[in-house]
Amino acid sequence: MGSLVDSRVWTDYNAAQARRSVRQLCLDAMALAGPGHGRQAIDLGCGAGKETLAMLNDGWRVYAVDSLPDTRERMLATVPAALAGQLSVEVSPFEDLGSLPEADLIHAGYSLPFIHPGRFGRVWRMTQASLGGGGVIAVNLFGDRDSWADVPEWNFHTEAEARQLFESLEILKFEVFDADGQSFRGPKHWHIFDVIGRRP
Numbered sequence: 001m002g003s004l005v006d007s008r009v010w011t012d013y014n015a016a017q018a019r020r021s022v023r024q025l026c027l028d029a030m031a032l033a034g035p036g037h038g039r040q041a042i043d044l045g046c047g048a049g050k051e052t053l054a055m056l057n058d059g060w061r062v063y064a065v066d067s068l069p070d071t072r073e074r075m076l077a078t079v080p081a082a083l084a085g086q087l088s089v090e091v092s093p094f095e096d097l098g099s100l101p102e103a104d105l106i107h108a109g110y111s112l113p114f115i116h117p118g119r120f121g122r123v124w125r126m127t128q129a130s131l132g133g134g135g136v137i138a139v140n141l142f143g144d145r146d147s148w149a150d151v152p153e154w155n156f157h158t159e160a161e162a163r164q165l166f167e168s169l170e171i172l173k174f175e176v177f178d179a180d181g182q183s184f185r186g187p188k189h190w191h192i193f194d195v196i197g198r199r200p
Contacts, residue, residue, distance in 0.1 A: 025194050026051040026107050029138035032172055032196060033105045036060030040103045042130065044094060045111025046071065049078035056083040063101050067093040095119045100130035106137040113142040117155040124165060135199045143191030145178060162193045169197035
């Protein structure tokens, strides 16, 4: 398999992800945020569209972002026509976005770690600026003991650093996974922080 930087790898990954369930982190965030009722959500790294569709089904308007060229076509093939009017799709790397719409729910499932560490801070500040009062943000972050931590183009955090990112938010969930497991590329050691925060 080629590098994860290769868009072909991500295309294959998304095809495999289409068969999985909605991730628990997203379900927990939706439960904490409450019903959508037409409110705005953001899905950063919408990938196969599983979480985007779950939010749409719960009544959210969703701004879905991904850098793969076929994102728009993939999302429109995933989302029923009756919900398409609630969906906005942005095909762009996060680093190239000028801003995000104000939102009451932000989900970034296994996407933020793949931002270059020199650009992560700006993207993180952009997400914080878009989160409205009472809004909920849910993210996966990679820890410094992850077996991919030697990849210089990606970002990794100690637990203290991960907690510091949420210093202006109320932490509702902070779970650590630190164990061997499988990835799309084969066996690896996972060190992940699953975090949900709320804007006071």
